[in-house]
Amino acid sequence: MKKYHALVAAVGIAVLSAGAYWYQREPIRPASEGRSDATAHGPTSAPRPAGAGAPAGGAGARGPVAVEMAPVQTAILSEAAQAVGSLRSRQGVMLRPEVSGRVIALGFRDGQPVRKGQVLVQLDDTLAAAQVRQAQAQLSIARANHERNRELLAQNFVSQAAVDQTAATLQVAEAQLAVARATQERLRIVAPFDGVAGIREVNVGDYVGPGTDLVNLEDVSSLYVDFRLPERYLPQLQVGQRSQVSLDALPGRRFEARIEALSPQVDAQGRSVLIRAVLNNREGALRPGMFARVDTLLSSKTDALVVPEEALVPQGGKQYVIKAVKAEGAEGASWTSQRREVSIGLRRAGQVEILQGLDRGDMVVVAGHQRIQRDGTPLRPVQIGERGSSAASAPSAAGGTRDAQRGTAAPATSGTKVAARN
Template sequence: MSNRVVNKRMLLMLLGSALLFGGIFAFKIFGSYMMNRAFDTMPQPPATVTSTAAEIQIWRESLSAVGTVRAINGVDVTTEAQGVVRAIHFKSGQTVKKDELMLELSAEPEKAQLQVLQAELRLARRNHRRTSILLERGVATEAELDQTLSTLEQVLANIEVQRATVNERRVTAPFSGRLGIRLVDLGQNVDPGQAVVSLEQLDPIYVDFFLPERYFSRVAPQQLVKLTSDAYPKRVFQGRITAIAARVDSDSRNFQVQATLRNPEQKLRPGMFAEVSVELPTQRRLVVVPRTALSFAPYGDAVFVLQRSKEGDGLVAQKRVVKTGEERGDLVEIVQGLREGEQVATSGLLKLRNGSPVNIDNANKPPAEANPQPENS
């Protein structure tokens, strides 16, 4: 057999193999295309969501600020004299009354000196009385009587000074309140002005905060203030404005406001961070939806509006970009993009796309309260 015949057979075999494999490959591509097309045209099962209608509410306007809790009276109780701690009459963290004895320093020399002065007082009184009798008999002179009176008055003054010196060795509470951690020990030698313990008056209590100057004319004493703290995230404390700074800070263009709150449980403590809301007398009428209805994105916030399908056989979700405003509790103000009464999805948003069919099941709707009242922590 010639080489020409062999080459021709080889060429036919290669051509046949190429046609075979090409047909298999084309069949695979065609099958994959038809399968994808079937999936694309397959009707999407309805997503189950909860829903609510955008509603109109009347909200009282408020101003938000960050504040710091401060005691009405708060000091470090200090010693007035130098000496050794002889007795401690308090425990860390306890409550004390005004003028209650808290600490005593050794005062034996001062007390002994007071006894000496009291003996001098008795002698001065006898001398003054004796000189008065002698003056009546004509034996003593007016000058001698004046001298004994001056001596008596000097002794009385020295006694008062010495009593004050003895009292300096006694540390008492300047006002009623709660003590902090004890800072001295029994037998310790302390100096004048050394801190013994902190003392805070906790009920009522202040919160200090700042507001921009543009609100200066809208804030007034006795306006309601609501306060929340990270320490008690589920608790809302209420008080009223009691003082407004007389001037605006020239650097920050803010002015300081002080509110007073009742604190009978002493949950609020000085130095705590606080989020403050000042209730203004004016009101606004606005459209609100639950916070859970919003889908947040860098290009804008959106909601899924639930509408009847074109065929009229069910509901579909349509994504709509909205402009949001103030937030209160579980609710968010919708400034633009939504009308009163329109139904929006409030859960299951991750399952929704434009035109997605939906079923509504409101058996377990998310909370939607402007002023939620959970159990106090």
């Protein structure tokens, strides 16, 4: 049995060795011969030219680069500085008595307008009024004595010294009457200017001492807005400059203010300057103490050259753009690329100001910069929004070439011409 197994194994090894030897002697057929056999029964196609399968957005022999363009336009650009501040009344005061006394009358209503000189708080002046009458009586006696002595002096019945003494007594009596009247006047708290009375702090019958808060008075016909700006803006600030004020309490509304004063001193800690602007409050919608956002107009340009921010190509600390130059009379692409260094200014809402390097009406590339390797690259402008379909243009171009090889005319790219004109 063991001999039988050994014989079968030897025969199998011999068969495998013979198969391996025959396979090694079989010649390897070339790939071109295989392709000719595969296409022997199929249609014969012309050889595809070099670059036919390349994307349409390539450069050089691959065709013009598909890019988006935008013209250099003019716009009104304004440079403004933003700050926050607080509203203050043009005139505001907290009324306080200079002497002590008891409140016997209030001459105003809370929150109501008052006139200059109107009595707002009356303190008890009974004693002061009595002192005024006493001073008036003493003054009357002193005046009478002085007049009598003057008459006697004319008749040589009294000396000049007696007349001088009565004259001094008369002056003292006049001074005492003035003091009594001033003391009585201090018991009457009057409005120093036209304004609006606040909420009273005292009631009738309250006893108040010197310096006690009675009521605040605010002149809100016009308001101040105080804010600070960095010191670098000082050369661009001046009295009379316009500002726009917006308030969180009144969303959607803007008020015009005018700079009235600049502080002569710069804050050494914050390096900022205090600015005071005045704004009208005819409607009475504004109140002192409100939080305000202030936009101060520093400069304005009515014919600034602007391009989309996407057109900028920063490199090495400089800013460049790809200018599209129209090649008149050239065959193929009618636009070529030209790299330009530009100087930029203000940036506003997706646009950037061009100070140097471009002129009004120039066309610049805003998308597709990465496929432009050198100046003079042919460009094919596409409309905004077609950028996503430009990737699919490569298969279409390749398909169009194959159709041409089969004798089918490819459709004309009239859309490219329309985009170039626009």
